Amino acid sequence: MAASPTPTLVLVPEWGTGHLMSMLESCKRILLCGRRARSFSITLLIMRPPTAQATSEVEAHVRREAASGLDIRFHRLPAVEPPADAAGVEEFIARYIQLHAPHVREAVAGMSCPVAALVLDLFATPMVDVARDLGVPSYVFMSSTGAMLALMLHLPVLHQVVTVEFSQVDGEVVHVPGLPPIPPESMPCPVVDKKSPNYTWFLRLGHSFMDATGIIANTADELEPGALAAVADGRAVPGRPAPPVYPVGPVLSLGSSDRRKDSSEPPHECVAWLDAQPPASVVFLCFGSMGWFEAAQVVEITAALERCGHRFLWVLRGPPSSESGAGAPDGSEHPTDAKLEELLPEGFLQRTEGKGLVWPTWVPQKDILAHPAVGGFVTHAGWNSVLESLWHGLPMAPWPLYAEQHLNAFELVADMGVAVPLKVDRKRDNFVEAANLERAVKCLMGEEGRKARERAAEMRDVCRNAVNKGGSSDAALQRLSEALHHGSNERRHHH
Numbered sequence: 018m019a020a021s022p023t024p025t026l027v028l029v030p031e032w033g034t035g036h037l038m039s040m041l042e043s044c045k046r047i048l049l050c051g052r053r054a055r056s057f058s059i060t061l062l063i064m065r066p067p068t069a070q071a072t073s074e075v076e077a078h079v080r081r082e083a084a085s086g087l088d089i090r091f092h093r094l095p096a097v098e099p100p101a102d103a104a105g106v107e108e109f110i111a112r113y114i115q116l117h118a119p120h121v122r123e124a125v126a127g128m129s130c131p132v133a134a135l136v137l138d139l140f141a142t143p144m145v146d147v148a149r150d151l152g153v154p155s156y157v158f159m160s161s162t163g164a165m166l167a168l169m170l171h172l173p174v175l176h177q178v179v180t181v182e183f184s185q186v187d188g189e190v191v192h193v194p195g196l197p198p199i200p201p202e203s204m205p206c207p208v209v210d211k212k213s214p215n216y217t218w219f220l221r222l223g224h225s226f227m228d229a230t231g232i233i234a235n236t237a238d239e240l241e242p243g244a245l246a247a248v249a250d251g252r253a254v255p256g257r258p259a260p261p262v263y264p265v266g267p268v269l270s271l272g273s274s275d276r277r278k279d280s281s282e283p284p285h286e287c288v289a290w291l292d293a294q295p296p297a298s299v300v301f302l303c304f305g306s307m308g309w310f311e312a313a314q315v316v317e318i319t320a321a322l323e324r325c326g327h328r329f330l331w332v333l334r335g336p337p338s339s340e341s342g343a344g345a346p347d348g349s350e351h352p353t354d355a356k357l358e359e360l361l362p363e364g365f366l367q368r369t370e371g372k373g374l375v376w377p378t379w380v381p382q383k384d385i386l387a388h389p390a391v392g393g394f395v396t397h398a399g400w401n402s403v404l405e406s407l408w409h410g411l412p413m414a415p416w417p418l419y420a421e422q423h424l425n426a427f428e429l430v431a432d433m434g435v436a437v438p439l440k441v442d443r444k445r446d447n448f449v450e451a452a453n454l455e456r457a458v459k460c461l462m463g464e465e466g467r468k469a470r471e472r473a474a475e476m477r478d479v480c481r482n483a484v485n486k487g488g489s490s491d492a493a494l495q496r497l498s499e500a501l502h503h504g505s506n507e508r509r510h511h512h
């Protein structure tokens with residue numbers, strides 16, 4: 018009798034690195050999980066990203082994964098015309114992805130092997146309908162926090178209860194079960210303005226989450242106990258059980274230092290620079306794949322760094338150019354490599370020579386966070402960056418810029434206690450004054466930041482224990498793998 022073909026997990030990721038990599042890494046863990054190892058394959062459905070920059074990043078990931086030796090197949094979806102009239106970033110992304118729904122349906126229906134499940138990016142959540150029509154289980158992959166998940170699931174309830182803008186609520190805090198009361202200025206960007214199409218889309222996503230078979234989340238029970246409990250015990254969505262959540266994180270892709278162990282590849286220049294610095298003496302500033310600053314902000318940062326006197330490694334990107342996607346339909350204005358002499362005030366590099374390094378382009382962030390010379394992280398608070406920081410037990414000073422980062426920053430300071438506050442002026446495009454950055458960096462690196470440092474150091478073990486054998490995230494992965502098997506066996510018998 019011929020062996021039955023391996024069932025496949027069909028992945029529908031968003032193209033951004035922060036989404037794509039964590040989904041893929043999590044699904045690779047399912048592939049390698051325990052006694053069920055290698056009983057699934059992965060099929061990655063690839064949409065054509067809306068910008069050239071994002072396209073080349075996705076292609077680089079595809080090349081790397083194709084060489085990984087795992088059973089990963091790639092299926093390119095036909096191109097669709099991006100919506101021309103989207104008013105907001107999240108609206109654009111969600112609509113653009115949704116236009117691929119018929120192609121996803123066709124691709125899944127035409128697959129020659131059994132489909133174990135559709136794994137959907139959170140922006141692709143409305144495709145739970147496609148899965149249901151095809152009789153396939155659907156799992157939403159939450160690349161952000163459990164707090165954001167609780168908020169999204171609770172949004173339809175909030176929408177009924179809070180009839181004014183969140184900035185005008187009585188008592189001036191927003192209540193989401195499982196989270197500390199949220200000040201309106203910490204609400205995530207897509208939902209701050211109820212009149213915006215972004216908000217309408219998030220509301221729709223919140224509803225669609227409820228129709229998924231399950232939710233895979235890149236977090237751990239111990240990292241966000243309050244938010245995850247509120248989802249699991251039904252407080253987030255009263256009256257209707259939410260789909261089971263599988264917190265399998267932190268899932269990080271390996272840094273090159275992990276891969277490099279046996280090779281003779283020289284370290285990155287930034288890592289070599291860190292090798293010459295004392296332990297825990299350097300503050301690292303990096304703002305994700307999209308963070309960049311106007312000249313006036315750059316001046317404030319330089320003033321703060323000079324005044325605080327700490328060693329620093331600062332990734333400073335330049336403004337987007339038209340080739341790199343300025344005015345890109347999805348709002349993903351990718352920064353360019355900075356021209357440091359033009360951007361930095363005269364004499365700054367000379368005055369800080371030996372003490373600081375400004376780097377104008379992409380850095381191997383995971384290797385830097387792993388380096389013993391780094392003592393604190395000023396970050397845009399993208400969730401992957403946060404998890405990478407906690408993985409190495411590093412305290413943070415969050416400087417949120419876009420997406421859900423304001424909520425992440427709030428959670429890091431007010432709930433998890435792993436970060437020191439940094440005053441960001443949301444009304445002025447998240448502007449930070451030199452004195453405020455100086456204060457936050459001194460606090461982060463000095464005695465005042467001891468609590469956050471100790472708490473972050475505890476998180477290092479918490480993160481590692483969670484994903485190690487017998488840990489909570491490992492157990493969630495086993496449960497997920499069983500559920501997927503159960504689902505695919507059930508359907509086979511059904512046929």
Ligand SMILES: O=c1ccn([C@@H]2O[C@H](COP(=O)(O)OP(=O)(O)O[C@H]3O[C@H](CO)[C@@H](O)[C@H](O)[C@H]3O)[C@@H](O)[C@H]2O)c(=O)[nH]1
Binds near residue numbers: 306332379383
């Ligand atoms: O110079 C750099 C800059 C970034 N990175 C890496 O790029 C990733 C960035 O991910 P993340 O920190 O999550 O930021 P974004 O790319 O901005 O991620 C998007 O997706 C996240 C997960 O949903 C959200 O939390 C963010 O708000 C959203 O902007 C991380 O792995 C970093 O290590 C580098 O290696 N080098």
